[in-house]
Amino acid sequence: MIARRSPLELAKMRRAGLVVYEVLQAVAETIRPGASTWDLEEVADRAIRDRGAVSAFRGYRGYPCVLCVSVNEQVIHGIPSRKRVLQAGEIVSLDCGVVMEGYYGDSATTVIAGAPAAAAAPARKLLEVTQAALAAAIEQARPGNRLGDISQAVQERAEREGYSVVREFVGHGIGTHLHEDPQVPNYGAAGHGPKLKTGMVLAIEPMINQGAAAVQVLSDGWTAVTADGSASAHFEHTVAITDDGPWVLTRP
Ligand code: MF3
Ligand code: CO
Helix, strand or coil, X not given: CCCCCCHHHHHHHHHHHHXXXXXXXXXXXXXXXXXXXXXXXXXXXXHHHHCCCEECCCCHHHCCCXXXXXXXXXXXXXXXXXXXXXXXCCEXXXXXXXXXXXXXXXXXXXXXXXXXXXXXXXXXXXXXXXXXXXXXXXXXXXXXXXXXXXXXXHHHHHHCCCCEECCCCCEEECCCCCCEEEEECXXXXXXXXXXXXXXXXXXXXCEEECCCCCEEECCCCCCEEECCCCCEEECEEEEEEECCEEEECCCC
């Protein structure tokens, strides 16, 4: 069953969404060569607390942190560590979720450590295309469309550039829990799947690899990496389906 949220509920999800946005902004501003991924965790932890919110990640299935920081070939769920010091040109994916007044927000972004020019052109293009794939998917988040319209939009945009779509992890409904129905795959066929209706809220989160699609989970039980060691990018927004079109709750 896919929940449909009232305007009052959406207003609460909007507040949670804006907190996630602000936290990710604060963390992104902290990223510089020499910073450890644990430094980013500390900034996020404080930013969440300062805003009266609670982390949606820490304690979720035993996840130890408020932030996921996934570098280069790490796809998602990288665990912040004092030992992982960022270097100029590295690809850094940040994922954060919070709960406020019982409602969740979830968003991810990928940036390059140091000036964008520090990264090779292929890395910059991977980020651009993944972000464009998310934008194309969000465009499909309208009443009357189907879930497959969202999935196909991501897949088409990524594969057109020769990139591959991660299959093992998917987006999700979100509301009074971090993960709700439906699953939102980043691959699929337009015109298929449940019909999208006003009040549904989806976390749409393409994970796109420069090389092959296969991923592995490291022995820490969390960190997902590309099997071939190629770079990966991840962008995510929490999006409400409204009569006026897609409402991206995790951006101002
Ligand atoms: N944004 C991811 C998701 O929606 C990360 C959550 S996993 C956690 O599934 F363990 F870090 F919480
Ligand atoms: Co998510």
